[in-house]
Amino acid sequence: MPYRRSLHCLDYILAGLLALASLGVQGGVDWAAMEQRAADDPIKVREETLKLSRELQANGDKQEELAALRLLAITSAQMEHYKDLDVVLARGLMLARELNQAGSESTLLSLRGRLLAQSGKQAEAMRDLDAAISLAERNKLQRELASALQEKARLLQGESRFNEVLPLLFRAHTLFDSLKLTADVSGVLNDIGNAYSTLGDEGQAVDYYRRSLVGLNPAQDRHALSVRQYNIGVSLLRLERWQEAGDTLREALAHSEALNDATGVAYARFRLGAIDLKQGRTEAALQQLDLALQEFRRTHLQDMLFGTQLARAEALSGRDVRAAMAAMAEAESIFKQNPTAPRKLMLHKTSSLVYKQQSRYREALAELEAWIQANKANDEQFNRKLTTEMQARFDSERKEADNALLKSERRRQAAELEAGKSRRLLLLLGLLCSVIAIAALAFVLLRQVRQKQRYAALAMHDELTGAPNRRHILAYGQRQLQACREEGLRFSLAVIDLDHFKSINDRYGHEVGDTVLRRFARVCQPTLRRGDRLGRVGGEEWLLIMPATHSSEVPLVFERMRQHLQAQHEDLPAELIIAFSMGAAEAQPGESFERLMRRADAAMYRAKQQGRDQLVIARPGETS
Incomplete structure (x- = not known):
């Protein structure tokens, strides 16, 4: 749902990303201190930076001008002052490329992506964000990479591609957390809250918003605090907790008024007006x-x-028909400029309400039917199920699954103990026959057991990588599927294929190819959870068994494997990047293990066809 405020991590990027910030500048400008102040009072910092950028351009100091333009772009985007921002970004990108400042270029590309998305140019915005991600990855700029991932998640959220949003945000959160960047972690938690709010899970959204408040200083982070309070207020409003929502939004309004943040004040007034409208206070709402x-x-x-005019139309429909229709007309004009699915749904719904209040029931019914059709056409149901379950069910279901697996493991151990007792009884009977014979027999048996264990280990593990081989992993998967069905648990598996492995062998030789296979097995094993098992089924193809696992949990497993794999480069050529495509499927009632593998294999091939280095989850019933 629209109209959330996002305090993006770029708002907090310190001047340490530029060497010039640590060296100081002519004239004594401390860019790091200014960026820290921007988290508290971006309006004042923006005004100061605008003046500085003009002076530095006149003096011909390009390094310092780039620092000023970068800070000016960040504060403008932070305050959502998009007018003339394209000019600042164009000049800043030119200087960043001329001075070979990859960090600034990645940051400015991300901000230009935000500006383009705001203008309804989603395809151009996506190109800029992908370029920012690629630039940060090539230069190993972890912070800029996390920032670009977060910005891309916001764009995808606006396009209702929710199954892609949370994995990007969780990846950004992991990067920020590993760098111990408290303010950036707070910013991405705020965006995760926005994502859950858009999915309609306002309780989860409030939880993440409140988690994002941790570490904020009321004396130094007033703007950030106003954004968080606003977002909490919106979620409480949608939960129809009117009093709490009103109190929280008035706190956000007070923070914005203290900062002279006219945009923040307008956001808060918009929501307070919505509360008045819901409670029948039409005059106050207007x-x-x-x-x-x-x-x-x-x-x-x-x-x-768009949202304000729709709300005004609803408020005016019962008292001033002409003014109500004028407000609707402006909203329709905005929709035509950028006809997104959420806007379409809101427009039909409000039109139906307005016509109903004017007793124009035929038009109201037509708009209601149009809203129903638009809702059906919106492909959010699958994405909603995939992403909301990803975390909401993760903790509770994982705990239940672990307990059930523990019980199953104890039963297996008990059975093995009973079998061991029987074997020992036979040995004791043999001892009664002859001490000498039993001693000799024990020696022979011990030798045979050790040989069998060695042979079994060789027979069940891949010689090159040490991972479970095809026979081992298939047998394990079939046993675990049966055990999960007996316990009433979910079961998922994934087929994995290393990308461009033939090209690696052709270019670098089979020795490097073998190293890649060993690296994949060694690096990915520690990322797996208890009960998961990864085996090599042939060549560069692998099978991952995930007992007690819902398909919504698989993206987290994929991201952990992918991040750990890309972070390992020793003993391999520096330019070589190991990537893999993964197809996953969740077992359906009565489905055989072989059919489940075929569905996962087909999903893996779709991941290959869609560009590799990604995960595709098979839907129930898919075979190709």
């Missing part, structure tokens, strides 16, 4: 909405203009 509308017109925030 006053709040009209004040918000003035700021949204000034800053050209199209999403907010």
Whole structure:
């Protein structure tokens, strides 16, 4: 759902990303200190930086001008002042490339992606964000990479591609957390809250928003605090907890007024107006909405203009039909400029309400039917199920699964203990026959057991990598599928194929290819959870068995394997990147192990066809 405020991690990137920030600048500008101040009062910092950028350009100091332009772009985006931002970004990108400043270039590309998305140019925005990600990966810029991933997640959320949003945000969170960047971790937690809110899980959203408050200093992070309070207030509003929502939004309003943040004030007034409208205080609602509308017109925030006009139309429909229809007309005009699926749903729903209040029941029914059709056409159901279960069910279901697997393991151990007792009884009977004979027999048996153990280990493990071989992993998978069905647990498996492995052998030789296979087995094994098992089924193809696992948990497993694998480079050519395609499937009731593998294999081939280095999850019933 639209109209959340996002405090992006770029708002906190310190000047340490540029060497010039640590060296200081002519004139004594401390860029690091200014960026820290921007987290508290971006409006004042933006005004100071705008003046500095003009002076530095006039002096011809390109390094310092780039630092100023970068900070100016960050604060402008932070305040959602998009007017003239394209000029700042164009000049900044030119200087970043001229001065070979990859960190600044990646940051500015991410911000330009945000600007393009705001203008409805999603395809161009995606190109900029992918370029920012690629640039950060090539230069091993972990912080810029996390920032670009977070920005891409926000764009995908606007396109309702929810199954891709949370994995990107969790990956960004992992990167920030590994770098111990508390402020950036707070920012990405806020965005995760936005994602859950868009999916309609407001309880989970409030939890993440409140987690993002940890570490914020009310004396130094006032703007960040206002954004968080606003987002919490919106979720409480949607939960119809009117009093709590109103109190929280008024706190956000007070923070924004103290900072002279007109945009933040308008956001808060918009939501307070919505509360008044829901509670039948039409006059108070219109006053709040009209004040918000003035700021949204000034800053050209199209999403907010759209939402405010829809709310005004609903408020006006029972008292001023002409004004209500004028508000609807402007909302329709904005929709035509950027006809997104969420806007379409909101437009039909509000139109139906407006027509109903005017007793124009035929038009109201038509709009309601259009809303129903648009809702059906929206392919959110599968994505909603995939992503909301990814974390909401992870903790509880994983705990239940672990307990069930522990019980199963104890039963197996008990059976083995009973079998061991029987064997020992036979040995004791043999001892009664002859001490000498039993001693000789024990010696022979011990030797045979050890030989059998060695032979069994060789027979069940891949000679090159030490991982379970094809026979071992297939037998393990079939046993675990049966055990999970007996316990009433989910079961998933994945077929994995190393990307471009033939090219690696052809270019670097089979010795490097063997090293890649050993590296994959060695690095990925520690990332797996208890009960998971990875085996080599032939060549560069692997099978991952995941007992007690829902398909929604597989993206987290994939990301952990992928991140650990890409972080390992020793003993391999520096330019060689190991990547893999993964197809996964969850067992359906009565489905055979062989059919389940075929579905996962088909999903893996789709991952290959879609560009490799990615995961595709088979839907129930898919075979090709």
